Amino acid sequence: MKKQIFIIILLIGILSLQAITVNQLKQMQNSGELIVGKGEAKTESEADKYALQDLASQIIVEVKSSFVSIAREENFKIDEYCESVVKTFTDIQLSNAKKFIDPASTKNNQIIYRYLTPEDKERIFAERKTQILSLVAEGEIAESSNNAVDAIRNYYWALMLLKTHPEHKTITYYFDHEERLLNTALVNQIEKILSKIKIEITSIKDVKDSNCLDILLFASYQGMPADGLLVKYNDGYQWSDFERWTNGKGYFSIKKVMAKTLSFIEMEIDCSFREHGFSGEIRETLGSMKAKKFNNSYKKCELQKEEVKNIESVESVISYEDEISREKIAVLNNIITAISKKDLGTSRKYFTARGFRDFNALIGYGNAEILPEKITLKMLKIGDLRVVRSIPLKFDFRSSNEDFTENVNFVFDQDNKIDGVTFSLSDLAIKDIMSKKYGTDEEKALIVNFIEQYKTAYCLKDIDFIEDVFCDDALIIVGRVIQRKPDDYSDRLYQQLGAGMIEYITLKKGEYIKRLQKQFSKKEFINIRFSDNTIDRVSSKGKKVFGMQIGQYYYSSDYRDKGYLFLMFDLENPDEPKIMVRSWQPEKAADGSIIGVSDFQFD
Structure with missing residues (x-):
């Protein structure tokens, strides 16, 4: 009734x-x-x-x-x-x-x-306030992990959104156990972090027959590389575009004639990240509101005090850890020469067919060139594989006016052939993965290698790898509403999802692959950065099935966003890793949660 x-x-x-x-x-x-x-x-x-x-x-x-x-x-x-x-x-x-x-x-x-209704209006501003406080909390988490770049990004976005809220003068937040007004506290936090970012020149090289000096720099925060920093510099004539520094490494080129007149290299750190990883109201806010400048975002490095080394040609000075065999060193030296001379065909004999395909695609990714610096290559053992890490490459996408650096790894098989080439995770991300207590060091190394393969596949638009790495019955969650999938494995998983998960949609593997193919075809480049992660072992029966929650910053030539990725994957066979669950959400739930292992139950 x-x-x-x-x-x-x-x-x-x-x-x-x-x-x-x-x-x-x-x-x-x-x-x-x-x-x-x-x-x-x-x-x-x-x-x-x-x-x-x-x-x-x-x-x-x-x-x-x-x-x-x-x-x-x-x-x-x-x-x-x-x-x-x-x-x-x-x-x-x-x-x-x-x-x-x-x-x-x-x-x-x-x-x-x-x-x-007026009540609806209050709800809209209440939701914006929630987002502001969520960004501040994310910034605080990043700052506590010595992740300066993510902290600055989140604090800045919160500050810009705050400027659009009618209570911008009264909203408060607890920083260091003290309640402070956000409109001043956020500025102070950003200035404090910027003041602790140190940029120094590591080398200046005068290359014979070149009219420019090659200048290598390193940015650090609290003793760690300032990974993902966006920096531009003045070459005496004009300001450059912002470039992203991977693992804190930057590379400038200044004309020799101008360098003689400069006492300092002037630089500016970008705090807005308006072109790197955002969507929705943050995009609209950054595009509409007046940008905020920070005193400590401007840096100087004394130029005349640094020793200028005269060299015949631009080359990296590479050394190897003792555990890397002479055979591998010889192979890598030949490959590095091939990259420098842009003659990749001469190095084909050092690769498997799959390895050379990846190598060719990666070097062609964005007019790649090796940064001319001192490099010490290290080796990571993963079962029968040996991963030699990490050669810094600079990529230049002229159509999109983008420049950034990435470290590259070479994966050797048992026959001493290179069977894979991957983009490296940042030192901060690797340290984060290796420091957690969820498995053995070998298992942690497996996870680092797998996530690097995953990152590389999306950056290089390697649809074959992506199609292979997902289980046929993988649960792929995107968006806001979940619908059941008609297959046994994911149907079993679906039944374990809580009621709050109804706001996401599920794609079949084929649907997801077709969507990626369409997206990939429109992009000149894709680049992915990962931030704080949480890893759990899914199975207690000794199997190598893990769940990882990780912040993801995705940007490409035509689209940028940030969100939270969850991957559940099986590394029992390292040569054939399998993703069983992938979810992506643009923001955390109202209670601050991210889809993760706790949302599933297993036998």
């Missing part, structure tokens, strides 16, 4: 909603019962877009007085500042706004109204 009454009430509500008139909307708007936006255009979709934009403007009008002081501080007129704030609202945030089509609409003039 109660169910029937509920349905009747619901139907009455729907009918009354449909029966609303334009005059009623205007009366409720004037009385403050509703906030209303109006849009007119030739098509319904375009009119709806304008209605949402107008609705966002009306929301900001209601809190306009809250932005007077910050507009003055940012040297904006209040209306200009509010217009910038309006642009930070996305359709997703306004998705709960009800829609009304004016009966007066014609074929060539659609009139759409979108409206919310």
Whole structure:
């Protein structure tokens, strides 16, 4: 009986909603019962877009007085500042706004109204506050792990979102056991981290017959490489574009004539990361709000104090750990020469067919060249394989105006042939994996190697590897809603998912591969960085099945985002690793959780 009454009430509500008139909307708007936006255009979709934009403007009008002081501080007129704030609202945030089509609409003039209650407005700002505090917490976690780059990124994004919140002057957060106002605390935290980032010149080389000096630099934070730092420099003529430094290593080139007149190399660290790994309202906010500058983001290195080494040609000075055999050293020396001379064919004999395919693809990834620096190569033993790590390469994607460095590893098989080439994880990421207590050192090495294979496959758009590495019945979760898959293995997993998981969608392996193929075809390059991770052993029966939660920063020539990746994988056969579960979520759940091992049960 109660169910029937509920349905009747619901139907009455729907009918009354449909029966609303334009005059009623205007009366409720004037009385403050509703906030209303109006849009007119030739098509319904375009009119709806304008209605949402107008609705966002009306929301900001209601809190306009809250932005007077910050507009003055940012040297904006209040209306200009509010217009910038309006642009930070996305359709997703306004998705709960009800829609009304004016009966007066014609074929060539659609009139759409979108409206919310004052309570809806408060909910929108409450959600933004939640996101601000979530970013601050992520920054705090990164800072406590000595991950300066991720800390700066999260604090900066939180600061920019804070500038769009009507309570920007009163929101607080506990830093170092003290409640502080966020609008000043975030600036102080970023300045503090920047002040501890040290950049030093490691070598200057004067190459014969070149009109430029090659300058190598190293950035550190608390004694660790500042991995992923974005830096630009002034060569005496102009500022360069920002380049990403992997493991804190940077490389500049300055004309010799200009170098004689420069006492310092001036540099700037980018704190916004507006082109590296974001989506949704963060993207809109960074694109609309005035960028914040930080005093400690500017760095100088004395140029004239450094010794300039005269050399015949640009070459790396490479040394090897004692455990690396003479045979491998000879092979690697020949390969390094082939890379330097851009004559890869001469090194084919040192590879298996698969290994050379990977090598050719990787070196062609972005006009690769070896950084001319001192390198000590190390070796990691993984079963019968030997992984020699890590040669620093600089990649240049001219069409996309992107430059970055990556360390590259060579995987030797039992016959001393190179069977694989991978991009290395950062020193910080490797240290994080190796320091956790979930398995033996050999198992940890297996995981490092596997994640590097995974990263490399996506960067090189290696669809064959990706197709092979996923189980045929893999559970692949993306988005917001989960649907059951008609196969035994993933059906068993699905039944173990909690009720809160209903907000994600599942793809079959074939669907996921087709989606990747379509995405890969549009991109000049893909690059992936990983941050803090958590690893658990899934099976207690001695099998090498692990679950890893890891922060992922993905950026490509046409798309960038950040989110949280969960992989459940089987390394029982290291030559044929298998992914059983892959999930990706753009943000943590409301309770701060990420999909992980605890969401599944196993026999």
